[in-house]
Amino acid sequence: MQDEQLQRKQMKAANYAQQPERFTLLEIKLQMRSTHGxxxxxxxxxxxxxxxxxxxxxxxxxxxxxxxxxLGPLVPLPTDTMPREEHHDPER
Structure with missing residues (x-):
């Protein structure tokens, strides 16, 4: 039987996995066996x-x-379609 802490972590992971917007793909390396090599x-x-x-x-x-x-939703949008970040100046 799994301990309660591990079960909570598994539930939290499942919740995070349903929210791909929390993740940003920074870099990745893949090897693929294609038809030609x-x-x-x-x-x-x-x-x-x-x-x-x-x-x-x-x-x-x-x-x-x-x-x-x-990779689906982890692939970033092209930069020309990404929403611009708003500048939050506390003095404004």
Whole structure:
């Protein structure tokens, strides 16, 4: 039988998992076995990268698209559609 503290942590984790807006993807590295070989996919500083030829030619690829679908709501919005942060000046 699990102890009560662990059960509370599991419930809290389940609650957090239902709120993806609490998370910000900063960086990630993935290895993917594609149809034509192993691809290395990374995300850092707001940019995706892939080792495939199509990415080098076009700046995106099916491997990145698949990673975005897999990560779902954790993938940041493009910067031009992100809401601007309001400046909160206590003296205003």
């Amino acid at each position: 192993v691809r290395l996919i990374s995300y850092a500083e707001g940019d995706w990268h892939c080792t495939c030829d199509f990415y080098r030619e076009r700046g995106t690829c099916s491997h990145i698209m698949a990673a975005e679908q897999l």
